[in-house]
Amino acid sequence: MAANGSQKETLNSSVPDGPIAEKWTNHKNNSKLINPANKRKYSIIVVGSGLAGGAAAATLSELGYQVKCFCYQDSPRRAHSIAAQGGINAAKNYQNDGDSIYRLFYDTVKGGDFRSREANVHRLAEVSGNIIDQCVAQGVPFAREYGGLLDNRSFGGAQVSRTFYARGQTGQQLLIGAYQALSKEVAKGGVEMHSRTEMMDLVVVDGHAKGIIVRDMVTGEITRHAADTVVLATGGYGNVFFLSTNAMGCNVMAAYRAHKRGAYMANPCYTQIHPTCIPVSGDYQSKLTLMSESLRNDGRIWVPKSAEDAAAIRSGEKTAADIPEEDRDYYLERKYPSFGNLAPRDISSRSAKEVCDEGRGVASTGLGVFLDFRDAIERLGEDTIRARYGNLFQMYEKIQGSNPYKEPMMIYPAVHYTMGGLWVDYNLMSNLPGLHVLGEANFSDHGANRLGASALMQGLADGYFVIPATLPNYLANQEPGSVTTENEAFAEAEKAVTDRIDKLLSIQGERTVDSFHRELGLLVWDKCGMSRDKAGLEEALEKIPKIREEFWKNVRIPGTGEGLNAELEKAGRVADFLEFGELMCRDALNREESCGGHFREEYQFTEKDDAVISGYTNPGEAKRRDEEFSYVAAWEYTGDDSPPNLHKEELIFENVKQSVRSYK
Amino acid sequence: MNLTLKVWRQKHANDRGTIETYDAKSIPVEASFLEMLDIVNEQIVQGGGEPIHFDHDCREGICGMCSLTINGVPHSKEKGITTCQVHMRKFKDGDTIWIEPFRGKAFPVVRDLVVDRSAFDRIVSAGGYISVRTGSAEDANSLPIAKDRADSSFDAAACIGCGACVAACKNASAMLFVGAKAAHLNLLPQGQPEKDKRVLAMVRQMDSEGFGNCTNHYECEAVCPKQISADVISKLNRDYAVASTKEAFK
Numbered sequence: 001m002a003a004n005g006s007q008k009e010t011l012n013s014s015v016p017d018g019p020i021a022e023k024w025t026n027h028k029n030n031s032k033l034i035n036p037a038n039k040r041k042y043s044i045i046v047v048g049s050g051l052a053g054g055a056a057a058a059t060l061s062e063l064g065y066q067v068k069c070f071c072y073q074d075s076p077r078r079a080h081s082i083a084a085q086g087g088i089n090a091a092k093n094y095q096n097d098g099d100s101i102y103r104l105f106y107d108t109v110k111g112g113d114f115r116s117r118e119a120n121v122h123r124l125a126e127v128s129g130n131i132i133d134q135c136v137a138q139g140v141p142f143a144r145e146y147g148g149l150l151d152n153r154s155f156g157g158a159q160v161s162r163t164f165y166a167r168g169q170t171g172q173q174l175l176i177g178a179y180q181a182l183s184k185e186v187a188k189g190g191v192e193m194h195s196r197t198e199m200m201d202l203v204v205v206d207g208h209a210k211g212i213i214v215r216d217m218v219t220g221e222i223t224r225h226a227a228d229t230v231v232l233a234t235g236g237y238g239n240v241f242f243l244s245t246n247a248m249g250c251n252v253m254a255a256y257r258a259h260k261r262g263a264y265m266a267n268p269c270y271t272q273i274h275p276t277c278i279p280v281s282g283d284y285q286s287k288l289t290l291m292s293e294s295l296r297n298d299g300r301i302w303v304p305k306s307a308e309d310a311a312a313i314r315s316g317e318k319t320a321a322d323i324p325e326e327d328r329d330y331y332l333e334r335k336y337p338s339f340g341n342l343a344p345r346d347i348s349s350r351s352a353k354e355v356c357d358e359g360r361g362v363a364s365t366g367l368g369v370f371l372d373f374r375d376a377i378e379r380l381g382e383d384t385i386r387a388r389y390g391n392l393f394q395m396y397e398k399i400q401g402s403n404p405y406k407e408p409m410m411i412y413p414a415v416h417y418t419m420g421g422l423w424v425d426y427n428l429m430s431n432l433p434g435l436h437v438l439g440e441a442n443f444s445d446h447g448a449n450r451l452g453a454s455a456l457m458q459g460l461a462d463g464y465f466v467i468p469a470t471l472p473n474y475l476a477n478q479e480p481g482s483v484t485t486e487n488e489a490f491a492e493a494e495k496a497v498t499d500r501i502d503k504l505l506s507i508q509g510e511r512t513v514d515s516f517h518r519e520l521g522l523l524v525w526d527k528c529g530m531s532r533d534k535a536g537l538e539e540a541l542e543k544i545p546k547i548r549e550e551f552w553k554n555v556r557i558p559g560t561g562e563g564l565n566a567e568l569e570k571a572g573r574v575a576d577f578l579e580f581g582e583l584m585c586r587d588a589l590n591r592e593e594s595c596g597g598h599f600r601e602e603y604q605f606t607e608k609d610d611a612v613i614s615g616y617t618n619p620g621e622a623k624r625r626d627e628e629f630s631y632v633a634a635w636e637y638t639g640d641d642s643p644p645n646l647h648k649e650e651l652i653f654e655n656v657k658q659s660v661r662s663y664k
Numbered sequence: 665m666n667l668t669l670k671v672w673r674q675k676h677a678n679d680r681g682t683i684e685t686y687d688a689k690s691i692p693v694e695a696s697f698l699e700m701l702d703i704v705n706e707q708i709v710q711g712g713g714e715p716i717h718f719d720h721d722c723r724e725g726i727c728g729m730c731s732l733t734i735n736g737v738p739h740s741k742e743k744g745i746t747t748c749q750v751h752m753r754k755f756k757d758g759d760t761i762w763i764e765p766f767r768g769k770a771f772p773v774v775r776d777l778v779v780d781r782s783a784f785d786r787i788v789s790a791g792g793y794i795s796v797r798t799g800s801a802e803d804a805n806s807l808p809i810a811k812d813r814a815d816s817s818f819d820a821a822a823c824i825g826c827g828a829c830v831a832a833c834k835n836a837s838a839m840l841f842v843g844a845k846a847a848h849l850n851l852l853p854q855g856q857p858e859k860d861k862r863v864l865a866m867v868r869q870m871d872s873e874g875f876g877n878c879t880n881h882y883e884c885e886a887v888c889p890k891q892i893s894a895d896v897i898s899k900l901n902r903d904y905a906v907a908s909t910k911e912a913f914k
Contacts, residue, residue, distance in 0.1 A: 059798040074719060075785050077825055078727040094805060130799070137801035139794045139852050141818035148808025166818065172726055173821060180793035187789040195782065218774055247721040284695050286702055287723045395725065398749055399696075464798045512709050514702070558714045563676055564775040566717055567709060 011264075011634055011649040014425040015119040020655045021101075024123040027426070028469050032476035039064035041480035044471070045212055045227040047199045047254050049076030051171075051456060052439025053233030054178035055463025061190030062181075063468055068225060069182065070194045070214060072249055072569075077179040080235060080247040081459060084171025085292035085392065087153060087163035088456040090128035095152055099160040101125045106656055108454060111157040111344050112419070112447020113596035113624065114658040115270070117632075117651060119426060120444045127465040128457055132164055134464055138177040142166050154297055155452035157344040157663075163453045168292055168391045174456055178463070198569065199254040200497040202230065202261045202435070203489050209258070209435035210483040211490060213497045217569060220562040222497055224485035228478050229434045231467065232258060233459075236418035236440040238271065240577045240584060241529070242521020244415035245277060245290040251573035252580050255422050255441050263430040264634035264647055266443035267420035268580070269588035272450055272597045273530050274416030275348035278399055279368040283518075288414040289399055291371070292392055293452040296341045298376035298385065299409070301348070302330045303369050307359035314364055320372065320408045331355055335618055339663040346449040346597045346622075347663060349413035353530050354620065356412075363410050372408035413530060417455060419446040419597060420587070423634040423649070427470035428462060431634070431647075434474060438462035443632065448596025501561045504571050509554030513570045516551045520544065520574070520581055528585050533601040537589040541582060548578040583635060583644065590646065593629045594622035605660075617662050626658050665691050665757040669704065671716055672764045674773050677780075681773065683762075686716075697740070697750035698723060698730065701763075716763075717776040723748040725889065728824030731831070732777055733764040738828035738887045746826060746889040766831035770838070770874040781827050783873040784841060791865035792845040794854050813851055820847035822890040829884035835876030840884035842870050843896035850903055860907035867904050 016027040034042065042065050046057040049071040057069040071079060091104040104125040109116055132150070136142065142164050143151040152161040166173040185191040196217040203211035203224070211226040237252035238244040259265045276296065278289045304310045305327050312318040331351055333340040343351070352369050355361065362368050377385050382405055386393070393404045400410070421443040428436050428444075439459040446454065527540035551574070559565045594603040603623045611617045632649040667688040674681030686708070691700050698720050705715035721729040730747035734740040740750045755761065763777065771779040821844075829840035846863050849855035855862070878897050885894040 055798075062797050073721060073727070073729060074781060075728075075825065077785075077788075078721055078729050080722060080727070082727050083722045083724055092804070130801070132804045133801040134796070134798060136804040136807075137794070137796040137854055139817075139821075139849050139854050141814050141821050141848070141852070142804075144809060144811045144814045146811050148810050148814075149805050166821075169726065169822065172824070173818075176821065180788060181796075181798070183785065183789040184793045184795060186785075193785075195785070245724075247727060248723060249721050281694050282692055284692050284699050284703060286696075286699050289724050394744075395749075398745060398751065401751075401753060468798070510710075512706050514706060556709060558709055558712070564717055564778060567715060 011423065011431065011632070011647050012425065013117060013649055014427060015117070016426065020118060020122045023119050024126055031469060032472045034472045034476055036064055038480070040066060042066065042475050043068070043227040043481065044229055044231060045225055046070070046231045046233060047212065048079065048233035048235060048441070049182065050079030050081035050233060050235060050439065051175055051178055051459030052463040053231070054079065054175065054182045055460050056231055056233060056438055056467050057191050058178060058181035058185050059464055059468045060471070061185035061188070067185070067191045068194065068227065069191050070197045070199060072196065072198045072217065074196050076182055076193060076195065077176060079175060080250055081456065082172045082175045083247065084456050085168045085290065086155065086294040087165035087170045087453040088131065088174065089155065089162050089451070089453040090132045090164060090457065091125050091162060092129050092132060094150060095161045097160045099162050103160065104128060104162065107158050108445070108451060109447065109656045110661060111451040112449050113622070113661055114447065114626070114630070114653065114656070115595050115651065116447030117444055118653060118655055123466065124445050124458060124461050127461045130465060131457060131460045135174055135177050138181060140166065140173045140177045153294055154342060156293055156296065156342045156348070157451040165294070168294070168389065171456055174460065178460070200257065200572070201493045202258045203493045204261050204432065205483045205487050205489045208433045211485065213490070213493045215497070218564055220565070222494060224490045224494055226483050226485045226487070226490065228480055229436060229471065229474055231436045231438060232422065232441050233438040233463065234441045236421065237268070237580060238415045238418050240521070240581050241415040241525050242517050243280065243285060243288050243525070245274060245288050248287060251576070253573050253576045256576040256580050258422060258430070258432065258435055260637050261432065262637070263432040263435055264423040264636050265420070265583060266423035266632050266634040267587065268584040268635070269528070269591055269598045270419035270448045270596060271415060272345060272417040272419060273349040273413040275345055275352055275413050276371060276411045277414035277416070278396065279363045279365065279410055279412040281365070289395070290414070290416060291396060291409065291411060293345070295371060295389060295392060298388065299341065299371040299373050300330055300375060301332050301341050301369055301371055302328045303355045303360040303362055305329045310360040310362055313362045314366065320370055329355070329360070336663045343663045344449060344451060349530060350599060352413055363412065368410040368412045370408040371411045373404060374408065377405065417450055419443065419448060419450055423632065427473050428467055429474060436467060436471065438467060448598055500572070501568065504555070504568065504575070505557055505561060507553065507555050507557070509556050511554050511556060513555060513557065513567055513574050516547060516555060517570070517574045517577065519547055520578055523547070524581050524584065528588050531599045531601050532588050534589065537585050540585045541589065544578065544582045544585065551575065551578055586644070587633055587635065590633060591629055593625035595624045596622070611660050617660055617664065630658065665693055665752065665755070667691060667755065667758070668760040670760060670762045673716070673776050676775055677772055691752055693753050695752045696723070696748060697734070697752065698748050700752055717778050719778050720748055725749045726824060728826040731766040731779065731826055731828070733766060733831055735762050738766055738831040739889055744889060744891045746824070766827050768827070768830040768836035768875070770836065771827060771830060783875070784825050784827065784838070786873065787838070787842060787866050787869045788845060790869035791858070791862040792849070794849055795858060807853055809853060817848050817851040820844045820851070820892060820896050823892055824890060826889060828887045828889060830875065832883040832887040833876065834881065834883070835879060837878045837884070838870050838875040839878040839897045839900060840888065840892060840894065842866050843900035844892050846900050846903060847896040859903065860910055863900065863903045863907050864911065
C-alpha cells in the first residue's frame, strides 16, 4: 500500500483578491446577503456549543435563521472551551507597546511555522478587537487596572502584551458569555437546544451536507435532523492520545464521520504538546492537567546542569533548594535569550524533552522539569504572585500535594490542542458543499503550531464574526427547506448508525473500551508525539490496524443501546480514534520535514547548517523544507480498505517572508 | 489502598434505586476520586456487570459536570473543590465511602449518580444574560469599570453551575446559583438596563422549577467549589424586592 495514495488536483481556498489588509472588507462587501424575511426560512444545524459553536448558534439566531444546536454535555455551558485558563489575544494596542493588526498577524503566521493560510490569519487579527468589545458588552469580567481600563499580560511567541484575561478562568468567562447569548436565543425560540445528544453521522444529499443523525444519550433514541446547512464546531482530536488535557468526552467522531462522508481532513499530524502540564504519575491516570502558560510570565524553567544532581533529586536525596545557582540550567533563557521562558509552545516542549532525554529530568519518572517562582516571589512579593496565579497554585497543590510558593512546580509537556482538522476554504466551508467547520475542528489559522491565547480568539472569531458573514454565500444558492428527513439519504445514514451500534453491542468480548483507547494512546504518543521518525511511524501504521481489528472482535460493552450507556458512547468514539490515529500517522509520515508541532527527527538543524554556523539558530531546531512541503495536506477518504488520496493546497506567502523561525 | 464503596444505583428515572456495595481494591494513593471509580468500573465491566454511571468531563474543576455527594457532602467535605479534584490521598486504607447523586426535587436522577440539571439552563434562559447583538458593541475601553466592582462581579461569575448548592440545601434551594448569576450581571454597568426584568424572570423560573427557598443555613456557601459567598443571596433578595416593588407600582 502506497504511503499516501495518489495525488489529486490542488485545492481552491477561495481567498479573495486584493491586498491582504483589504481582503476581508472586500469579501464582506462582495458576499451574498439574504434579506431578513427570507432568513427565517433557512435552517442551520450547529454541532458543538463551545466558543465557536455557541457563538455561531447565538449570532445566527439573532440574524433570524432557525438554528438547532447539539452538544454531548448536559448543558451547552460545559463545552471544553471552558477549561482555557490564560487568556485571549487581541490587537487592541491598549498598552501602547507597538502592537497592531499586522503584528498579531505576523506573530501568528510565524508562530505557526509558516504553515497557515495568510488571508485567514489576517482576518483573525482584524476581528480580534471586536471580540473583546463584544465580550465586554456581554458582561465578561476581564481583569482591569485600578483606573478601570482593561489589563493585559504577555503570552508565548509575542513581544507585546496583547492578552486579555479573566484571572485563570478566561475560557470559562468567555464561554459563559457565549452561553448566555445562546440562552437568550433559546428563550426567544430562535435556537432549539439539544443537550446530551451526540452526532453519529452526517447526511449528504446530492453531494451537499444537509443533515445529521443523532443519538439521544439519555433515551438511546436515534433521530434525523435536516437543515439547509450543517456547521461543525466539535473541537479537536487530542484524545486520540488517550492522555491529554482535553475533557474526557472530547472526541473526533463528528469530524471523522464527516470525513468518511467526503470532507477532507487537513494536516492531522499537527498536534500541540503544551509545555506546562502536571507530569504523568501512573497508568491509572485518566487525563492530564494543564498549568496555564501565563505562569511563564514569572516562572523560570530549569533543570540541574548535571545528570548526577538530577538523579539525586529524583531519588529524594536532594531538593531544588540544594542546587546552587551556578549548577542550574535555565535552558530556555540560555537558548532563546530574547524570548526566554516565553518561547513558543512547540519549542518549549521539545526543549523539555531534550533535557529529560539527557537524564536531567527531575520528576520521579524522569519526565519533569522545574517551573520556579522563587525569583519572582523575591522580586514582587508573595501577594502579587498570589493575585496573579493564586487559583493555579492552589490547583497545583491539590493535585500534587506540594506548595509552589515554597518549592518549584514540576511540569512536563502534554497533548493539548490540535491544529489539524477538517479542510475549509476562506468561507469556512469544507470541500463538501454545505458543511462548514469552525474553531479547533478546522485546520486553517494556526498552521503547524498555535500560539497561546489564540484558540479562544479563533473560536470566537469564527462564531461571532466570520460564519455569519460567509454563510449566505452558500445559503443564497439553496432553496430553503428543500431537503427533508424523508430523503432516502437519511434512511441510509440512520441504518448505518443503528447497524454500528448493534455491532458494537453484539461483540461481547473480553476487553474494556478504555483498554483499547489506552493501548492506542500509548502507541501514538510514542511514535507520533513530540518527535517522530520514519521507522516509528511505519511501525505505528502497522500496529494500529491490528488494535482496531482486535477492538472489533474483542471489546466488551455492557448494557443495551436504550438509555444512558457510557461504555457504548466511549466505544463509538474510540472506534473512530482507531481509524483517525492511522490517518494522523500517515500524514506525519508523508510530511518529510519538521515544522511547529510536527518534529521529524530526520529533519533538524545541525552544526553543519549555515543558519547554525552564523548563530541564527541552534542545532536540533526544526528544519522546514519549504520547496517541497509548503502545502496543506488534505486527505480524502476512499474506503476502509484503500489508502486515502492526498490533495494539496499550496500555501502562498505574499506578506510574510518564510524564514527560519528563530526566537533567539 | 483498599476501600469499601456504598454506591447509589438506579437504572433509570422511574426506578426506585438502592445502595450497592463494591470493593475498591489496590487503588493507587495518587489517584483522583473519579480515577478510583474508573478502576472500579473497569473491574465491574470485566466481571460482566454494568458500570456505575456518573457525570464528569473536564476533570480539572471548571466544567461543572461532576456531581457526587461523597459521605453525605456534595463534592466531599474538602473546601473549595469539585468532585473531580478530590484525591484518594485524603482517604485512609480501609475506609468506607458513601457515594450518592446530587439530590433535589428539581434534579431528577437520570441513572445511578447522573442527575438532570437542565432547570439551571432554563433559569439562565429566563434572564441570565445581557442582551447585546453581535457586532453592536462599542470599544471595550470606552466604559471604565472600577476594579473592585469588576472583581466582585467576577467573584459571582466564577459559578460553574454544578448544583452542589442545591444538593447541600435542606430546601433544595437554588438561591446561590441564581444570586450568583444576578450579581455577576447586576454589578456591571452593562447589566443595568435589564436588571429588574432579569431578577424577576430568573426568580420566577427558579420557583416554577420546584427549587425551595433560602432559610439561611449557609450550606450552599460551605460546599460551593468556587466559594461563592451567600452575600449574593442577600443581594438577590434586595434586587428582587426593588424590582417587584417597581413592578407593583408601575
